[in-house]
Amino acid sequence: MMWDTQLTGTLHTVKSQLQLGLSDGAAVPPAEKKENMLAHHQGPRHHVLIGKSARIQQVLRMVEKLGRGHWPALLLGETGTGKEVVARAIHACNPTGPFVTIDCSSLVGPLMESELFGHVRGSFTGAALNKTGLIELANGGTAFFDEIGELPLDLQSKLLRVLQEKEFRPVGSLQTRRSDFRIIAATNRDLAAEVEKGTFRRDLYYRLNVVSLKIAPLRDRKDDIPALLTHFLDRYGNAHTLTPEAIEALLSYDWPGNVRELENSVQHMVAVNSGPLLHIHDLPSAIRNHMTLLRAGTMTRFAAASAASSTLSIPVKPVMLATTPSSGLHPVLPLNEVERRAILQALEYTQGDRAIAAHLLGIGRTTLYRKLKEYELAV
16 A cells, blocks of 8 residues: 555644644644744754654653753764754753854865864965864854764864863964863764774764764654644745645655755745645655656556455345346346445555545546445445
């Protein structure tokens, strides 16, 4: 079957939430707002944690615990799951000092050390002025090392000294400076495996991994999609709403790019449609192609299941038509009974999803509803 077993319930949830217009905790009682959404006190409005699934609630509880202390934290998860949002939420629980993001994947070439630790004038060609490094800028606050697994080994050893001794030297300087900050690191790599391969320092790994927090991919917490859709539509849309078919497509997709891809998809739909109703053809091509493949696979399985079924379990009283004495009597089903059975089998195969059942039967949903009423089928 093409839908997750929880799709029907989730679809009803997203429809109701989109109708209510819940966003950024707008319709969440004050007592629940802090529990469900934590915003960075100085950051942009969109730095919030949104969702009520068991997985995100576990993250929120851990965020609150980590926010009360000053311990290092290691955030694990795929790209786009919201690791920086979680880091900002931890910092926002006790917003002392600045929040400085250090993107380790962008620290390339000979200037990496200068970006981290700063430099003094004349320390290398092109160093016309003194420069304060990111490590020093984070003093008294939080340094968020995004994609820490990308940091070269030589800088790993220097970072370890900063964490242990709270001191460093800018490039070209003989003077030691101090910087005391809380470190939160994030990675989409398996750092334990990197340690075994020798590409990540074991001592730095243990220094960072005081508390680790796993951020689940969006495909494993689809219950959060309704709230996320509402949040992004509220931010980017202009009273836009989604058709049921578009909602079904968004819920059936596995989101390899996670929340970031979902946000991009909402932006795409709003950009290409003047609104206010967003249709399935407004979705990005990756999701539309996914739906095409799913439906093709479903129809293939449905045809195979129909061919393999020589008998049906639906009881019916056959009509007996007289033939020649030599041939005897043969049961013949009326056409309306054949149609009735086909409808029941399609609904059973799709677990009651009338939209897909109508698609498989080659009829419109309105026609299907009329047939259900005509045959008195309460499915």
